[in-house]
Amino acid sequence: MSTIRPFSDNVVFMDAEFTSLDPYVGEIISLALVKADGEELYLELEFDEKLLNDWTKENVVPHLRGGKVSREGACRQICEFLGDNKPFLLTYVSQFDTVFWHKLFGGIEKNPAHWIVVDFASFLFFNGIDPERYLNEQGKLFGISEEGEQHNALYDARLLRKSYCAALKQLS
Numbered sequence: 001m002s003t004i005r006p007f008s009d010n011v012v013f014m015d016a017e018f019t020s021l022d023p024y025v026g027e028i029i030s031l032a033l034v035k036a037d038g039e040e041l042y043l044e045l046e047f048d049e050k051l052l053n054d055w056t057k058e059n060v061v062p063h064l065r066g067g068k069v070s071r072e073g074a075c076r077q078i079c080e081f082l083g084d085n086k087p088f089l090l091t092y093v094s095q096f097d098t099v100f101w102h103k104l105f106g107g108i109e110k111n112p113a114h115w116i117v118v119d120f121a122s123f124l125f126f127n128g129i130d131p132e133r134y135l136n137e138q139g140k141l142f143g144i145s146e147e148g149e150q151h152n153a154l155y156d157a158r159l160l161r162k163s164y165c166a167a168l169k170q171l172s
Contacts, residue, residue: 012090
């Protein structure tokens with residue numbers, strides 16, 4: 001049996017919430033980054049409320065805390081938080097996070113993270129675990145009994161970090 005060993009420990013766990021999942025009109029409205037050591041950055045971004053779909057109004061907006069920053073301000077804070085070492089972002093389902101992340105930064109060239117985003121759902125899939133189970137059971141899948149506000153970017157990024165660490169231990 002082979003041992004699961006990440007290519008790099010230079011990983012930052014990321015979650016974002018969006019006005020909608022339509023990549024042509026959607027925007028990030030909240031974003032959280034959690035480093036492997038637990039250091040966190042949580043931002044709520046200014047957005048056009050007309051872009052909010054009904055699902056987001058019902059499931060995400062109630063978890064927002066206020067104190068919105070501009071997109072430019074968010075990019076500056078993210079770059080400062082990540083530094084110059086181009087970490088790999090690790091997300092639950094990378095396709096949405098990646099598209100909106102690059103949209104926020106105005107393209108891949110201005111991206112402060114590694115251009116490849118690591119997808120936790122694929123990790124689960126290739127280890128024989130239904131990726132939707134993680135969404136439905138959250139941390140319980142890996143023995144984490146944390147309660148919180150699902151679809152709050154900070155809660156989701158924290159849980160992703162804990163789940164990833166637990167999964168590596170359990171599956172190695």
